[in-house]
């Protein structure tokens with residue numbers, strides 16, 4: 088298998104501690120990330136069952152993000168359990184006020200470097216594959232194993248090359264590319280594969296754009312996503328204060344063999360929007376709901392086949408999540424909001440407290456607040472429907488997050504996934520829209 | 535290991551873990567109270583569960599357990615009495631979690647699924663890798679073969695963490711010989 092020569096294989100081979108039956112391997116776990124909602128239990132289990140023995144507390148990072156700060160007694164217990172455990176064990180914890188969404192915090196602080204592995208009890212860990220690392224979401228037990236034994240048992244996936252040619256069209260964003268990949272592969276087209284994104288368009292992406300793209304690999308069922316490290320990666324890490332020497336041997340062979348290839352022309356992309364109940368159910372915003380749409384999805388979303396999506400009235404807008412709440416996302420959204428006003432309740436939640444402070448130094452918080460949006464501290468918040476913007480049944484929300492599953496943002500709530508600029512334009516107009524529909528802004532408002 | 539019992543026919547694809555255990559039930563430290571909320575985010579599941587109170591084998595269509603990594607999805611099904619899930623494919627993390635907790639994840643071909651979906655009870659022989667489908671008016675009794683992951687099947691009895699623990703010396707030796715951040 089290792090003769091495939093893909094970038095993923097090169098990283099894999101560097102991290103194999105031991106080969107195991109059935110094409111699995113024990114991989115070294117360079118980083119283990121925990122957060123309160125699904126991590127506190129793993130941490131306490133290790134204490135109960137193994138006397139708290141950790142392979143290496145320095146390799147573990149903990150955050151509070153899903154419900155942060157706690158909203159009730161139960162969520163407070165989880166956060167407090169993780170907090171006290173971290174303190175007892177010398178584990179670095181980024182708590183409220185300092186941290187933010189785990190995948191954002193871990194990335195911006197340079198915890199993930201090319202050629203290594205990172206795991207977390209969260210399916211969107213695939214985000215961090217943008218650093219040229221193997222980034223794996225895992226369950227509680229597997230994370231316990233990584234904390235206890237410093238290693239992960241992983242079945243070697245097939246490798247799909249997602250070849251993105253051309254340059255991203257000026258009206259398109261990394262989110263549109265991510266939704267396009269989801270649409271093309273469908274909700275399970277990536278099962279059994281890692282998606283290795285490559286090509287001219289990928290090389291031209293910034294780190295933040297790469298993170299957005301990799302974030303949604305799981306939404307096609309893929310094991311994870313990965314992008315070969317290059318100058319963009321090393322420059323970003325250097326700016327984050329991590330000194331890693333670029334490693335020329337760490338790259339895909341010119342004649343690498345992929346198990347499958349998906350080709351996309353980035354220059355033909357435009358704004359995408361999801362219409363259904365999984366991210367694969369996405370289309371260009373000017374397309375209608377497909378004629379062969381799943382009736383259950385239509386019923387849940389309150390839509391009919393053939394219905395136009397542009398112009399659909401919304402009840403809420405959310406810009407946030409580990410997909411699209413980094414500084415460049417907030418800047419892009421702010422450009423749409425500047426001098427304008429929202430017409431539905433709108434929440435803007437930065438990806439981390441670092442991002443929040445950087446945005447505030449640029450005055451972006453003023454732009455959001457002048458536009459009538461709620462500017463919050465960093466948290467997962469509305470993305471997972473547990474606090475800070477839960478939808479009521481049948482409420483329709485344009486969201487820059489990654490999941491539109493039934494009930495994801497609140498029981499019965501309807502989610503349309505889109506890029507931050509699309510969500511911002513939709514917030515202003517109160518309907519699914521793009522920024523080119525907007526009247527010229529009242530520029531004097533924010534003089 | 536034999537899993538035998540009434541079928542819960544969940545005739546849906548892409549049942550994600552948010553539907554199996556909605557996020558609001560993940561809040562709090564108690565994970566032993568999930569039986570009552572298993573599948574509560576699946577439309578129509580309440581009636582289905584009420585009609586099959588003693589179900590032990592859940593049969594579903596493709597991509598069962600996709601989405602969020604929450605192990606609660608597996609715990610909830612186990613607490614509800616489900617010992618095996620049969621589907622044409624699984625979400626990767628759900629399948630791993632299933633092995634790690636002794637919930638048998640059985641992958642079969644599309645062509646066999648309908649017969650299982652309509653069966654009243656099934657008998658799964660985990661060692662032999664066979665599902666016995668009882669006879670019905672229009673079809674004789676038959677057996678469907680399946681394969682479990684050769685490594686992870688060993689974890690069904692609860693041995694995953696013990697396995698990892700035994701590897702610690704090797705992991706330390708590996709780390710000493712390699713450069714890591």
Ligand code: SF4
Nearest residue numbers: 211408409467470471
């Ligand atoms: S922002 Fe949303 S998708 Fe990302 S980790 Fe938080 S809950 Fe999960």
